[in-house]
Amino acid sequence: MEYMMENRAKRYVLLVGILCSCAFILAWVNTWEDIRRESAKITSVSAQFSQQKHMQILTKPLVSKGLFYFQTPDSVRWEYTSPIKSVLLMQKGSIKRYTQGSRGLVEDASGSLESMQIVLQEIGRWTRGQFTENEHFSATLKGGKGARIILTPKEKGLASMISRIVITLSPDRQGVIKSVKIIESEGNYTLFEFNDVQINRKISETLFREVG
Amino acid sequence: MKAFTLHGRRVLILMCMIFLMSCSRLPVIRPVDPSVVPDAKGQCRRPFLDTPYRFIHSIEVSFPGGKTGTVIGITVFDPTEKTIHSVIMTLEGFVLFDARCEKEVRVNRAVPPFNADQFAPYMMEDVRLIFLAPDGKLLDSGVNADGATVCRYQGRRDATVDVIVHNDGSWGIEAYNTSHELLRKIRAVDVRNRIPGMVELRGFGFREYSLRLKLISAEPVSYEANRIRPGKTPDDDE
Numbered sequence: 001m002e003y004m005m006e007n008r009a010k011r012y013v014l015l016v017g018i019l020c021s022c023a024f025i026l027a028w029v030n031t032w033e034d035i036r037r038e039s040a041k042i043t044s045v046s047a048q049f050s051q052q053k054h055m056q057i058l059t060k061p062l063v064s065k066g067l068f069y070f071q072t073p074d075s076v077r078w079e080y081t082s083p084i085k086s087v088l089l090m091q092k093g094s095i096k097r098y099t100q101g102s103r104g105l106v107e108d109a110s111g112s113l114e115s116m117q118i119v120l121q122e123i124g125r126w127t128r129g130q131f132t133e134n135e136h137f138s139a140t141l142k143g144g145k146g147a148r149i150i151l152t153p154k155e156k157g158l159a160s161m162i163s164r165i166v167i168t169l170s171p172d173r174q175g176v177i178k179s180v181k182i183i184e185s186e187g188n189y190t191l192f193e194f195n196d197v198q199i200n201r202k203i204s205e206t207l208f209r210e211v212g
Numbered sequence: 213m214k215a216f217t218l219h220g221r222r223v224l225i226l227m228c229m230i231f232l233m234s235c236s237r238l239p240v241i242r243p244v245d246p247s248v249v250p251d252a253k254g255q256c257r258r259p260f261l262d263t264p265y266r267f268i269h270s271i272e273v274s275f276p277g278g279k280t281g282t283v284i285g286i287t288v289f290d291p292t293e294k295t296i297h298s299v300i301m302t303l304e305g306f307v308l309f310d311a312r313c314e315k316e317v318r319v320n321r322a323v324p325p326f327n328a329d330q331f332a333p334y335m336m337e338d339v340r341l342i343f344l345a346p347d348g349k350l351l352d353s354g355v356n357a358d359g360a361t362v363c364r365y366q367g368r369r370d371a372t373v374d375v376i377v378h379n380d381g382s383w384g385i386e387a388y389n390t391s392h393e394l395l396r397k398i399r400a401v402d403v404r405n406r407i408p409g410m411v412e413l414r415g416f417g418f419r420e421y422s423l424r425l426k427l428i429s430a431e432p433v434s435y436e437a438n439r440i441r442p443g444k445t446p447d448d449d450e
Contacts, residue, residue, distance in 0.1 A: 051304070051305060053301070053305040055286070055299065055307070057266075057286050057288055057297055057299050057310075058266075058286065059266075059433070062268060062284070062286075062305075064303065064305075080303055083270065083428045084270045084282065084284070084303060084428075086282065086303050099272075099280075099281075099282040099303070100282075101272040101280055101282060101424070102272060102424055103280075106280060108280070108281055108282065109275060109279035109280060109281040161306070161323065182305070184306070184307060185321070188307060190304070190305035190306075
């Protein structure tokens with residue numbers, strides 16, 4: 001009985017990080033051109049996040065909390081502080097994940113070269129605001145204040161795991177997203193909400209290299 | 213002649229191995245004076261809660277070679293109805309496996325490799341072993357060499373299940389096959405109000421593995437909450 005996650009599951013895990021990182025480059029937008037223009041202004045993002053998992057088996061959502069850092073072109077730190085400490089680091093073509101276990105913070109066995117390549121491809125596209133050119137998702141933009149982007153999987157395999165993704169932008173603060181909702185199936189979705197979002201502040205490079 | 217001798221030796225060694233394997237013995241249970249251990253059977257029920265509960269654990273999985281991976285496990289069980297609903301998901305919330313076990317195992321969702329043949333029944337059997345009291349006949353009870361209370365039950369598929377309750381409140385479960393070889397070994401520690409803070413399960417046999425379940429939350433649930441309810445479609449405008 002091995003619980004090793006295979007490529008499709010890994011892709012989902014990594015897509016979550018990518019979606020949340022790259023979505024910060026969005027702003028008050030009405031068109032895809034607005035997104036491309038605004039995305040060019042963002043060089044770094046840091047934020048706190050809360051993750052609410054909603055499922056039929058749960059009477060109340062399972063809440064996880066953490067910190068998120070993004071630095072163009074492709075550095076990401078996606079860190080859970082509770083209920084389980086875990087750090088995902090992506091930098092210069094390298095991706096690693098460390099999770100608190102019986103032997104302390106140890107590297108997780110679920111990394112792979114393929115997922116790393118997907119990450120880099122996706123980051124490259126999204127940081128350039130290229131939602132419409134994405135090979136994995138079709139994008140629909142509902143513009144205006146508090147705009148939403150709805151992503152629908154193109155591939156049948158991915159569609160069997162993710163029904164759609166809804167990115168909601170902050171109606172009050174330009175350049176900040178309010179939430180990312182990943183809907184897997186009826187009654188089963190994950191809602192990421194962000195606060196204390198800092199745009200274009202200097203982030204130490206060691207944050208993307210070192211776990212501690 | 214030499215070839216025959218070598219062949220004969222191999223057969224002899226093989227027979228000795230088969231003989232030794234067939235001679236595997238279950239751990240000895242010593243009978244106890246009822247005045248010393250008044251209610252061995254009652255003590256052996258302590259690890260198993262009497263009402264429906266929902267447990268959420270972080271599960272550290274150890275693979276051969278020392279690699280580890282961590283997932284989140286959600287388990288809802290009803291000891292009266294003997295039902296289990298189990299979900300495994302990534303830390304990011306992606307559901308890898310979702311199955312219910314009533315009279316039979318029904319898989320709602322299984323992402324590769326969780327859709328592998330026989331994964332679901334084996335996985336649900338592990339969950340059942342941890343959370344539900346053995347429903348087979350009580351074969352023996354007493355104390356083991358360490359002085360812990362032991363109850364031996366007839367398990368599923370002719371297995372034998374030992375429930376071992378230690379004096380400090382921690383407990384263990386061991387499952388053996390018909391040849392009395394150890395199949396599963398469970399150890400529950402940091403027990404408070406009958407709920408263990410940590411459960412370790414080791415699987416033996418063809419593929420060895422170990423799971424380390426660290427408690428995130430435990431709460432009683434109503435029977436209705438344990439039933440499958442119609443799913444709510446999330447509103448994109450929320």
